[in-house]
Amino acid sequence: MALPPPDPQFVLRGTSAAVHTLHFSCGAPEPDTPLLFSGSENGFIHVWNLKTHRVDTALDGHGRKSVYCVETMGDKNRLLSQGRDQRICLWDLAEGRTSVTDSVFTEHVGFCRCSLLKVAQGRWLMAMAARSLEEVQILELPSKTSVCTLKPEVGAKLGMPMCLKLWQLSCGSQPVLLAGYEDGSVVLWNVSTGKALSQLVCHQEPVMSLDFDSEKARGISGSSEKVLSIWSLNEQQNLQVYKTHKLVNAGVSDVTIRPDKKILATAGWDHRIRIFGWKKLKPLAVLDYHTGTVHCVSFSDHSNPRERLLAAGSKDQRISVWSIYAQT
Amino acid sequence: VCFIPGGLDCSISFVSQVLGKVCIHGRQKEILGILVPRLIDLTNSDCIWQRICWRLLECVPDRWMEAVVLGFVQRAPGADILSRLLGNLVLKSKKAQFVVTQKMLLLQYGHVTAVLQNLLGYLSLNSLRRTLLLRVLQELLETWSSNSAVKHSPPEQQLYISKAILICLSHLKEPEIESCRQELLTSMMEGVKCHLDSSLPQLRRLGMVVAESISLKINTEGPVLTFEYEEDDETRELKSLLVQTPPFCVVPSLPDVIPEIEKAEAALPLVPASNEKPHTAAAVMPDEESDAELDSDDDLIPYDMSEDKELKIKAPLYIRDCIEVLTGSGSEDLDKWEATIKALESLVRKNPAAIREVSVELAKILLHLEEKTCIEGFVELRQRAQVAVLTTDPIPVAKYLTSQFYSMNYSLRQRMDILDVLVLAAQELSCPKFHGRTKHSGAQKPCSQLLPGSDSSNDWRRIVDERIKSKTRRFAMGQSHVELASRPNEFSSVAGHFFFPLIQHFDRPLTTFDLLGEDHLVLGRLVHTLAILMYLAVNTVAVTAMGKALLEFVWALRFHTDSYVRQGLLSCISSLLLSVPAERILADMTEELLETQSWLGDVVEKDPDGDCRRLALQNLLLMENLKKKLEAVPS
Numbered sequence: 001m002a003l004p005p006p007d008p009q010f011v012l013r014g015t016s017a018a019v020h021t022l023h024f025s026c027g028a029p030e031p032d033t034p035l036l037f038s039g040s041e042n043g044f045i046h047v048w049n050l051k052t053h054r055v056d057t058a059l060d061g062h063g064r065k066s067v068y069c070v071e072t073m074g075d076k077n078r079l080l081s082q083g084r085d086q087r088i089c090l091w092d093l094a095e096g097r098t099s100v101t102d103s104v105f106t107e108h109v110g111f112c113r114c115s116l117l118k119v120a121q122g123r124w125l126m127a128m129a130a131r132s133l134e135e136v137q138i139l140e141l142p143s144k145t146s147v148c149t150l151k152p153e154v155g156a157k158l159g160m161p162m163c164l165k166l167w168q169l170s171c172g173s174q175p176v177l178l179a180g181y182e183d184g185s186v187v188l189w190n191v192s193t194g195k196a197l198s199q200l201v202c203h204q205e206p207v208m209s210l211d212f213d214s215e216k217a218r219g220i221s222g223s224s225e226k227v228l229s230i231w232s233l234n235e236q237q238n239l240q241v242y243k244t245h246k247l248v249n250a251g252v253s254d255v256t257i258r259p260d261k262k263i264l265a266t267a268g269w270d271h272r273i274r275i276f277g278w279k280k281l282k283p284l285a286v287l288d289y290h291t292g293t294v295h296c297v298s299f300s301d302h303s304n305p306r307e308r309l310l311a312a313g314s315k316d317q318r319i320s321v322w323s324i325y326a327q328t
Numbered sequence: 329v330c331f332i333p334g335g336l337d338c339s340i341s342f343v344s345q346v347l348g349k350v351c352i353h354g355r356q357k358e359i360l361g362i363l364v365p366r367l368i369d370l371t372n373s374d375c376i377w378q379r380i381c382w383r384l385l386e387c388v389p390d391r392w393m394e395a396v397v398l399g400f401v402q403r404a405p406g407a408d409i410l411s412r413l414l415g416n417l418v419l420k421s422k423k424a425q426f427v428v429t430q431k432m433l434l435l436q437y438g439h440v441t442a443v444l445q446n447l448l449g450y451l452s453l454n455s456l457r458r459t460l461l462l463r464v465l466q467e468l469l470e471t472w473s474s475n476s477a478v479k480h481s482p483p484e485q486q487l488y489i490s491k492a493i494l495i496c497l498s499h500l501k502e503p504e505i506e507s508c509r510q511e512l513l514t515s516m517m518e519g520v521k522c523h524l525d526s527s528l529p530q531l532r533r534l535g536m537v538v539a540e541s542i543s544l545k546i547n548t549e550g551p552v553l554t555f556e557y558e559e560d561d562e563t564r565e566l567k568s569l570l571v572q573t574p575p576f577c578v579v580p581s582l583p584d585v586i587p588e589i590e591k592a593e594a595a596l597p598l599v600p601a602s603n604e605k606p607h608t609a610a611a612v613m614p615d616e617e618s619d620a621e622l623d624s625d626d627d628l629i630p631y632d633m634s635e636d637k638e639l640k641i642k643a644p645l646y647i648r649d650c651i652e653v654l655t656g657s658g659s660e661d662l663d664k665w666e667a668t669i670k671a672l673e674s675l676v677r678k679n680p681a682a683i684r685e686v687s688v689e690l691a692k693i694l695l696h697l698e699e700k701t702c703i704e705g706f707v708e709l710r711q712r713a714q715v716a717v718l719t720t721d722p723i724p725v726a727k728y729l730t731s732q733f734y735s736m737n738y739s740l741r742q743r744m745d746i747l748d749v750l751v752l753a754a755q756e757l758s759c760p761k762f763h764g765r766t767k768h769s770g771a772q773k774p775c776s777q778l779l780p781g782s783d784s785s786n787d788w789r790r791i792v793d794e795r796i797k798s799k800t801r802r803f804a805m806g807q808s809h810v811e812l813a814s815r816p817n818e819f820s821s822v823a824g825h826f827f828f829p830l831i832q833h834f835d836r837p838l839t840t841f842d843l844l845g846e847d848h849l850v851l852g853r854l855v856h857t858l859a860i861l862m863y864l865a866v867n868t869v870a871v872t873a874m875g876k877a878l879l880e881f882v883w884a885l886r887f888h889t890d891s892y893v894r895q896g897l898l899s900c901i902s903s904l905l906l907s908v909p910a911e912r913i914l915a916d917m918t919e920e921l922l923e924t925q926s927w928l929g930d931v932v933e934k935d936p937d938g939d940c941r942r943l944a945l946q947n948l949l950l951m952e953n954l955k956k957k958l959e960a961v962p963s
Binding site: 002003004005006248249262263270271272277282283284285286288325 | 630
């Protein structure tokens with residue numbers, strides 16, 4: 001007899017706008033407070049204190065335009081945020097400051113979230129959608145120098161890049177980029193040479209979000225249709241479809257794999273969060289709490305496994321935080 | 329008839345005269361049936377015989393030339409053979425030229441396509457005759473693009489001319505097209521306009537096909553004109569005329585034709601088997617994971633997921649909520665709007681009392697409702713909802729709709745929608761069993777095409793035919809079994825409200841809407857609507873008054889130039905004769921009926937449109953039956 005799905009551990013209210021992006025920063029040991037960063041449609045980035053469940057700080061750096069991506073760079077004092085004002089802002093939050101130290105003008109008018117990868121101490125690579133319709137630009141941070149621009153070949157008709165993921169197999173190896181495009185295909189790019197290594201048509205509709213497990217060389221992508229597509233990367237750097245999974249309702253806005261690679265979560269347009277086992281994509285749970293489209297899901301990076309959390313932000317302006325499968 | 333070759337100079341004018349005289353007496357078939365194949369064989373390889381043949385034809389006196397030439401053109405199995413037989417007859421004899429270039433193309437239209445192919449191919453095969461070809465094309469295009477020709481000539485003639493144009497085009501070579509490109513373009517533009525203006529779908533399609541073909545020929549590079557229309561056998565046949573099969577088949581006589589066809593088929597390039605391009609990602613199912621591998625997912629116990637079902641947007645349950653959603657400026661919730669549209673008809677039918685309070689408001693909203701999102705079948709859903717509202721509260725809504733029909737600032741489509749809705753509702757009211765299912769089960773494009781376009785007019789005719797044969801009056805429209813329990817005819821109390829307002833203001837033009845002028849398409853639909861309403865009003869109280877009004881209406885419009893309108897008027901007469909009880913017709917409408925009878929006789933003889941003539945004939949038959957029935961009743 002299966003148990004009914006759990007209720008959220010707690011719910012964060014107070015953003016007064018739809019929540020588009022979430023990022024945990026809980027890795028620091030005690031007495032540092034675990035934090036959750038959220039970006040909303042009204043242009044604010046809220047820093048939530050996960051002990052008190054209240055907003056510690058509200059950052060206003062995108063001119064009241066929607067913030068659709070937040071990431072930390074290394075520790076919780078360095079924040080990167082991307083907004084619909086076509087800017088990526090770098091923040092310095094140490095010692096209570098709330099200032100924007102640097103910003104990159106992307107000229108990108110879409111919704112493609114940027115992707116960060118640490119390549120060396122103090123050096124990051126960032127992939128972002130550029131001004132030109134189909135291109136992805138790779139920048140090095142904090143120097144903001146352009147590493148390369150990834151242009152699909154003429155006539156490829158991929159459309160806009162919708163989601164990006166930079167990764168490298170191990171520290172020091174070649175960084176590669178996985179990009180999901182508007183026409184439903186996922187392309188693997190070699191960042192150093194700027195050439196596409198492989199292309200796979202995963203969906204009939206635009207790829208909304210993707211995530212990749214570099215250990216198993218397998219990734220998952222969600223789209224606006226009812227199908228989740230799992231694909232693998234073989235030794236020749238070729239993408240192949242591994243499996244597909246059909247959902248009950250169409251539309252996945254975000255998909256993310258837990259850091260321990262055991263489970264993954266999808267955020268659905270049907271207001272539900274779905275949990276699957278990553279190994280075989282076994283459906284595990286359907287969390288039905290929100291009353292609007294769930295825009296983002298994120299797993300926490302707690303060092304103590306038992307404290308791990310899952311957060312989901314929705315159009316209904318709430319952030320639900322769940323503790324699910326934390327015992328394994 | 330055997331001649332001895334060998335240098336003798338024979339005079340064959342005697343033979344020509346015999347030939348001519350026989351042909352003019354109507355014995356073309358017999359004599360040419362023997363003569364032509366023999367001539368074909370003889371002229372096959374022998375030049376002398378060719379010249380003899382030409383001389384034979386040239387010597388036929390002018391007054392019999394037409395019959396002979398006609399016979400030859402019809403009998404020759406191909407254009408090149410015709411060319412061999414006739415030679416340059418058209419250039420040498422004025423009469424022959426007239427017959428070939430004018431009479432057979434412009435004045436007659438009964439010949440089959442093969443004859444056209446022969447004729448025009450013959451003109452194209454010789455460089456001297458090609459000038460005639462160009463002239464012929466010009467004249468054909470003039471006719472095709474002339475407004476009055478399109479309006480008044482029978483559709484069969486227009487089809488014939490279109491075919492001729494297409495065949496001419498297929499024979500033209502590049503330099504010739506270059507020289508007359510401008511003229512082709514101007515005639516195409518004018519012609520397309522006249523054709524698209526017509527109310528008959530067949531003529532519109534003809535115009536579209538020909539215009540497309542002309543455009544294809546004159547614009548070899550660059551965008552070509554394309555129309556959207558339904559392909560059917562006629563259009564396919566027309567399009568196939570554009571492509572000429574090479575006329576140089578060496579084998580003239582029949583037994584050899586078959587191997588020729590086989591050779592041609594073998595020569596067709598085989599479609600190369602296309603190699604499937606290997607997709608950059610073939611869907612490869614990896615081997616089944618070895619069962620030996622421990623499934624460490626086993627310790628993740630799934631939760632109960634039985635509640636995970638498809639997300640359904642709930643439609644509002646009350647009519648006033650529906651009204652709010654439909655009129656709401658809250659255009660954010662489009663899902664709700666869609667759900668409302670889909671649920672509206674059933675809601676209306678379930679709550680008649682509630683509808684009666686808001687009927688006119690709802691009718692107004694539905695009339696002006698426009699598609700906000702892309703729902704499948706939006707037009708049908710809206711129409712069904714409108715019909716439901718109209719049948720639930722007929723009188724006020726009918727009053728509203730008929731008044732709007734004549735108001736300013738509606739599009740033609742909206743006015744025609746009003747007519748459709750009135751007809752459907754009338755049908756439902758008069759046959760209450762059939763609402764809901766039966767209406768839509770058989771119909772092609774269900775509701776929106778109920779008024780006779782090209783399809784339903786056949787239904788109409790079928791029904792009227794059956795009626796004439798059976799002479800019994802059936803209550804149900806098109807249904808053969810009448811075992812259903814009887815219920816009061818709800819249409820009888822409201823028939824007048826549907827009918828009279830529509831007929832009132834047809835001669836009063838508004839700034840945006842002129843029934844008697846440009847908008848003759850709507851007039852045609854209006855007339856057909858009135859015919860159906862009249863038909864459905866059988867056994868109602870108002871039927872006689874309706875009949876009288878309808879008769880006057882028909883009388884005023886009987887000479888309308890648009891054949892669609894005339895067809896409608898004749899259907900009106902049919903319904904009148906079928907619906908109004910015979911005694912009342914005789915009592916109240918005798919003189920009008922007699923005048924109508926003489927008009928119908930005229931139509932049967934002189935109307936250019938075949939459908940009109942048929943309908944008029946049916947009406948005359950109905951009148952005959954009526955007379956007989958009345959005479960049979962012992963007074």
